[in-house]
Amino acid sequence: MKRISLNINGKPVSGSVEPRTHLADFLREGRDLTGTHLGCEHGVCGACTILVDGVPVRSCIAYAVACDGAKIVTIEGLDDDEITRELREAFKREHALQCGYCTPGMLVSARDLVVRSLDADEHDIRVAMSGNLCRCTGYVGIIKAIKSVIAARRARDIAAVAGGGRTMVGPAGSGHASAEPADGSPRRAAPAPPLQSASTGKSRLSVDPTWIPQVSFDQNFIVNYPRQQVWEMFGRVREVAACLPGASLIGEPTPEHVEGQIRVKVGPIAAEFRGQAEIERDESSYSGKITGAGNAIRSNSATRGVIGYRLLPARDGQSTEVAVTIGYTLTGMLAQFGRPSIVQDVAAQLTAAFAQNLEARLGGKTTADLSSGGGGLDAGSLIFSVVAGRLQELFRRLFGSRS
Incomplete structure (x- = not known):
């Protein structure tokens, strides 16, 4: 058993739970909060969705111990x-529930x-609502109800909050969870709040020094220009x-900070991070x-x-x-294309394109002369070429060994 402390609906709550206990079970059986419904218990149907640190979470696949302190x-x-009250009225008005x-x-x-x-x-x-299923x-x-509430609030000049107030990528609640140190020392504190940009007042990236990428790999390439010239270019x-x-970049970058976007298309999924x-x-x-x-709201x-x-x-x-050296963590719909071996092969092709463009830029060519793919990165075609190359290699080994 492990002792955890949570703030649930504005009230501090403590309890002992098995490490395997899901947050939904802790809420329903331990706190009698049965408004959190269990459907598929695989994180698919969305019936158990709650807010953890302000972010929607599937409580049926979130461990209670992982949300300690959340x-x-x-x-x-x-x-x-206020927003939920408006949504309840809209759901009633638009017959959005049975x-x-x-x-x-x-x-x-x-x-x-x-x-x-x-x-x-x-x-x-x-x-955005495709993760919540209704039979x-x-x-x-449902769509009409949500659409009407958004339109009404924007008409009242209530601005949207970019990213819903999210300040970091990662499982909700994970910034609080930690194992009890064996020596009795204090547990690790939650990540510091994001910095503020002095020039724009916008939130700066909150960098958690303890974050470990899911996947890491190396890439090397040669640029046919002296090191000092390449360093100045970087x-x-x-x-x-x-x-x-x-x-592409958003706004004016500084030597220490940059904001930007990248368009990615994988088959029918188009994302703008x-x-x-x-x-x-x-x-x-x-x-x-x-x-x-970064995040891509559409996907x-x-x-x-x-x-x-x-x-x-x-x-x-x-x-x-x-x-x-590249390290990354990818979550959401595009994670299904994030298998390390495929990503490394795609990264090798992107690296080759980047090196070619870098040499062209060092040679005095303009942005219009670069093969930068202004319409976006078609990762699907890259993945297809990678798979095709692997199939060719497989056939070569199979039939080459018989000759």
Whole structure:
């Protein structure tokens, strides 16, 4: 058993739980908060959705111990919430519920969408709510209800909150959870709040020093220009970004901070990741590190990554070897295409395109001359070429061995 402490619907709660206990079971059986419904118990139907630290979470697949110290809000805790009250009225008006079993989770997810949506776009609503299943209504009334609340709030000049107030990528509640140290020392504190940009007042990326990427790998390439020239080029953020297929910057970058976006298309899934990154450079060792995070609301995907690089002289100093270490964590719909072996092969092709564009830029060519893929990065075609290459290699081994 493990002792945990939570804040549930504004009240401090403590209890002992088995490490395997799901948050939904802890709430329903331990706190009698039965408004949190259990449906599939696989994180698919969305009936058990609650708020953990302000973020919608499938409580049937979240361990209670992983949320130790977190702030939990269930449907019971939203009785007096203004947005939820408006959604309840809209659901009633638009006949957006029948049996009501999915409704608590539906309202929690809808509330998050109302908070962060700039406008009442029906397609965006359908995509964002696709993780909440209903067997009764056919969704038409649900979509109308959510759309009407978003439109009404924006008409009253209630602005959307970008990203719903999220400050970091990762499982909700994970910033609080930690194991009890064996020596009795204090448990690790939650990550510090995000920094504020002095120039824009916008939230700066919160970098958790304890974050470990799910996948890490290395890439090396040669640039046919001296190391000092390549190093100076790497310091010009806007020019470097123009060399990366599908990438563009938002606003004016600084030597330490950049905000941007990259368009990715994988088959029928199109995503536009928007995020920010912190930049570190060490001229004495010709090395640097870029730590970034971003999310794509339309595809409900998020990513966090770190890129470390080091410039080494090559070919008697006339060329430069760029040694890159890449680490990333990818969640959401696009995670299904994030198998490490495929990502590494795709990264190799992207690296080759980046190196080609970098040399072109160093040679004096403009952005228009680069193969940067202004329409976005078609990762699907890259993955197809990778798979095709692997199949060709397989056939070569099979039939080559018989000859």
